[in-house]
Each structure stands twice: as structure tokens, then as C-alpha cells.
Amino acid sequence: MTPTLLLAVHGTRDPRGTAAARALARRVAHRTGAPVRLGFADVRGPDVGEAAAAIDGPIVVVPAFLAAGYHVGVDIPAQLERAGRADALLTSALGGDDLLIAAAAHRLHQAGWRPGDAVVLAAAGSSDSGALDQVADAAGRLGRVLGTRVPAGYITTATPSVPDAVARARRHPGQRVAIASWLLAPGLFHRRLAQAGADLVAAPLCPDDGVVAAVAARYHAAALTTAAT
Incomplete structure (x- = not known):
């Protein structure tokens, strides 16, 4: 079964930021051919756990963060655990790419x-x-x-x-x-x-193709791991 890619973003009250996150999710879906859902670590919903709870089957969570700080290391795993989806595979943040x-x-x-x-x-x-x-x-x-x-x-x-x-x-x-x-x-x-x-x-990094490619690469690597287990 093809894992769903759950794109975890920070969240913002600025509608342009939310639009950028949704556009990134669409472009990642087009590039990977995988089902893609969006979850927010903070500020707005659904949070990552809520988004994961609505998904059947395996999940690869790709945190669209530029460093592995509190949200990636603590907040997102806690949201997944509360939702009963601690089985989701969480990749590294994007910043090291x-x-x-x-x-x-x-x-x-x-x-x-x-x-x-x-x-x-x-x-x-x-x-x-x-x-x-x-x-x-x-x-x-x-x-x-x-x-x-x-x-x-x-x-x-x-x-x-x-x-x-x-x-x-x-x-x-x-x-x-x-x-x-x-x-x-x-x-x-x-x-x-x-x-x-x-x-x-300079403008923010999205919607540069490099961001899409970095998310896709993490998803594909994790999906191979999921398939091998």
C-alpha cells in the first residue's frame, strides 16, 4: 500500500503563508504521485495528529521545517502519539539539504x-x-x-x-x-x-523547485523503508 505523505508545516495566520503551504502540497503530490495531506504544527488546524488520525494505512510525515527544533523534535511526535498514530514514519527536517x-x-x-x-x-x-x-x-x-x-x-x-x-x-x-x-x-x-x-x-524559499524536490526525496526514501518492513 502506498504510504500517504503528510506534509507538516508550522502554520501561520497570514493567508499567503497558508496558500504557499497548500501550493507546496499540490506540487509534491504531482511530483511523487502519492496521496498528500497537510497538517499544521502550530497556530491553525488541523494539527499534524488530527490530520494523521484521518488517514488510513501507512503514513510518512515530512516536516517542512528548516531546522529540527522543538516542533520537529517534540511537538509533532507528541501530536502523532496523542492521535494514536505513533506508527507514522517521521523524516528529518529539510534544512540540511x-x-x-x-x-x-x-x-x-x-x-x-x-x-x-x-x-x-x-x-x-x-x-x-x-x-x-x-x-x-x-x-x-x-x-x-x-x-x-x-x-x-x-x-x-x-x-x-x-x-x-x-x-x-x-x-x-x-x-x-x-x-x-x-x-x-x-x-x-x-x-x-x-x-x-x-x-x-530575498523572497522566501517556496515555491522554488528545490523545496519540492527535497520533500519528495525524503518521502521516497522513507517509503522504501516502509515497504521493506
Whole structure:
């Protein structure tokens, strides 16, 4: 039996963010040929557990998160357990995938970045040190793609803040600073970046094809594991 792909996203009150999540689910369904459902880890429903409870048969849960913080490590597994679907196979978050690094670079080029511009990678932030390490790793890898040092800045919780990181990156008065968005969808966090003092801000990663491919790759790998058991 083909496992259902349950796409777990954060959730937002911004209708554009919800529309981006639904569009991602549709594109993943088209790419994989699998049944795809959407569940929200926070803010709105159905939560991941509620969505899982409505599915018959095997489930692969792919968390559309850029780091494995609280939601991926604690919240989503707890929602699945409460719903009686602790049998669902939970994949890793998306942030460690080279496809997303390429997507961030692509978005930055679309925003007008050019060699010589300083870059800050703007992430949501977390109190989880492991999640922050993953963001720092992503910033380093993006820097290697772009050929320049890329520090991370955080929109909430962690330091440095994005405005502080932008100010530090501006090495002289004429220096342009670009923000690479380590965010999947539009919403409050991305809107805040417009006030961070940068000269240009890249769009969120969705609906870049790299995000679709990263979700599909995790699903296919997990589905093979499910079929072998």
C-alpha cells in the first residue's frame, strides 16, 4: 500500500503563508504521485495528529521545517502519539539539504544580489542549540556557494538579531547588504525583514523547485523503508 505523505508545516495566520503551504502540497503530490495531506504544527488546524488520525494505512510525515527544533523534535511526535498514530514514519527536517541551499542562492540572485554585496542569512530563531547549529551550517554552506562569508541573523529568540547582523555586515558606507531568507513561506517573520536595514531582501524559499524536490526525496526514501518492513 502506498504510504500517504503528510506534509507538516508550522502554520501561520497570514493567508499567503497558508496558500504557499497548500501550493507546496499540490506540487509534491504531482511530483511523487502519492496521496498528500497537510497538517499544521502550530497556530491553525488541523494539527499534524488530527490530520494523521484521518488517514488510513501507512503514513510518512515530512516536516517542512528548516531546522529540527522543538516542533520537529517534540511537538509533532507528541501530536502523532496523542492521535494514536505513533506508527507514522517521521523524516528529518529539510534544512540540511543542498537543494535548499541552492534555492536560497537562487532567491538571492532573483532579488538583485551581485558579487561584492554582503549577505546575511535570516532565520526564524530557536532556543534549541542544535537548531541554531543547523542554521549556522546552512549559512556556511550558502557562503561557499556565493564565494563570500555569510553570517546568520535571527528574527526572534536567538542572537544576533537580523538588524544587528546586517549592521555588522556593512563594512563601509557604500557597502550593499542583502538578506537571504531562510524561511519557507511569507508571513510575519518575512515582513519584519523589510525593517532590518538591508538594501535588498530575498523572497522566501517556496515555491522554488528545490523545496519540492527535497520533500519528495525524503518521502521516497522513507517509503522504501516502509515497504521493506
